[in-house]
Amino acid sequence: MGKQRVVVLFGGRSSEHSISSATAGGVLHAIDRDRFEVIPVGITPEGAFVLEEDRPEKFAMLAEAMPEVRDNGTRVLWPEAGGERALRVRQADGSLSEPMPIDVVLPILHGPHGEDGAMQGFLDILGLPYAGCGVLDSAVCMDKHFMKVVLRGAGVPVSPGFTVTAADWASSPEHVRTSAAQYPLPWFVKPARAGSSVGVSKVHTADELDAALSVAFAEDDKVLIEQGIVGREIEVAVLKGMPGEPSRASLPGEIVLTRDFYDFEGKYLGGEGVDLVCPADLDEQTMALVRELAVRAFDAVDGQGLARVDFFVTADGPIVNELNTMPGFTPISMFPQCWIATGLSYTDLLTYLVDNALARA
Structure with a gap:
């Protein structure tokens, strides 16, 4: 052939x-x-x-x-x-x-x-x-607002927060500030439809909110204001099974930070204060739970290809932060690193994605 x-x-x-x-x-x-x-x-x-x-x-x-x-x-x-x-x-x-x-x-x-x-x-x-996800799952996961609506409906825990549009901010800034004040600081302000931490700010005090919204609205006219979660940043890679087979999750990885948050520089430019550890040092029960929740979240959005499911693992249990249907995929990115730790090489991962696409077709 x-x-x-x-x-x-x-x-x-x-x-x-x-x-x-x-x-x-x-x-x-x-x-x-x-x-x-x-x-x-x-x-x-x-x-x-x-x-x-x-x-x-x-x-x-x-x-x-x-x-x-x-x-x-x-x-x-x-x-x-x-x-x-x-x-x-x-x-x-x-x-x-x-x-x-x-x-x-x-x-x-x-x-x-x-x-x-x-x-x-x-x-x-x-x-x-x-290869990869289809129209529906891609669209839902690209919009963090609707992704959270779907996950909540499926009983998957998500981080507390609310959505504000540019029109909301222009017409009722005090209402937005009052709504944000209901959540403990710090807050994370992020565009609803952007990735790679582009346009994301960490708000430490309420008087930083206006500037953070300005940065986020430069990327999107819909923005999420979310309560900062105290917990370990755990990520799980998920692949759609071959036709008739269930979706499967990798071993989880962990982002270990000594910088303020996992921003663009930390993700891609070798900024100090970021270590990617895979597999994460979790007890067996927590490891099984985040893998099971990752597949539940993936299936809830009707995942058709792949996703990286990002968690905060708190004292009260895991919370899903977001799903990425085309996660960072450089050889040093967390998605391939998780699969490498699970036994699937970077080359074999690419082959699987192509074979999966042809099998679905």
């Missing part, structure tokens, strides 16, 4: 463009080249689909030069719905490539226009198999 052809789709229009590009570097380096032929397709910050170079080192994560998909003049032409499952590329000089048949798309996109169901719907319309 010939190799299966995988489109690795990355970049995008969101503020997490560089994170997605860095993930692509890890994926291009680790994917099993004996089984798969790769077509790297980048999305520029302006939204153009371009044929990228198959060079993992081009997308290294460096604080002084964050990776980016740049417009090289090519344009990727997606297949017509119901037609031949093949891409074509229009070169910068206007010439058109021969059709390139494809088997599956691996969208490693973070944030709006990629992790929110938009790209998943586009691929559904074209009839292209793709």
Whole structure:
């Protein structure tokens, strides 16, 4: 049998463009080249689909030069719905490539226009198999407000807090301040539909709220104000089972902080005061409970691909902070590290995601 052809789709229009590009570097380096032929397709910050170079080192994560998909003049032409499952590329000089048949798309996109169901719907319309979650679970988990509504409905504990819109803040700022004051400090203020800690602030005193909301509203017109939770930060990776099989959870990992909170610098730029420990040092009962709750949360949102489920483990038990349906996926990120600790290598994890997508299709 010939190799299966995988489109690795990355970049995008969101503020997490560089994170997605860095993930692509890890994926291009680790994917099993004996089984798969790769077509790297980048999305520029302006939204153009371009044929990228198959060079993992081009997308290294460096604080002084964050990776980016740049417009090289090519344009990727997606297949017509119901037609031949093949891409074509229009070169910068206007010439058109021969059709390139494809088997599956691996969208490693973070944030709006990629992790929110938009790209998943586009691929559904074209009839292209793709790895990861579908339209509904992607959309629900991208919006932290609706994610919490769904989890509460399924009896999964979530962190206390409330949602405020830009219109609410503009018309009734005192009401928002009064509502926030019902919760013990510190508070976390976060955009409802962003990730990678972009736009997130920790509010230590009430007079810091206005500035924190300004930062969050720069990313989204819907924002969550949540009570800070005292507890260990535990994360569990979840994979959808093959058709007819249950979802499965990895061993949990722990984020051990000596900095104020797990911000963008700590996650991606090697900031001091962050250690990722996997497996986490938990007693057997707590370990079993967070794995069971992770699968319950994943199934509650009708998870179809993968997710990282983030917990605070408190003295009263675990609380789900959020689900990420395309979590950080660089080789050093928690999601692959949890699976490595569970016995699934980074390369085998990528293979599983592709095989799962083809099995579902």
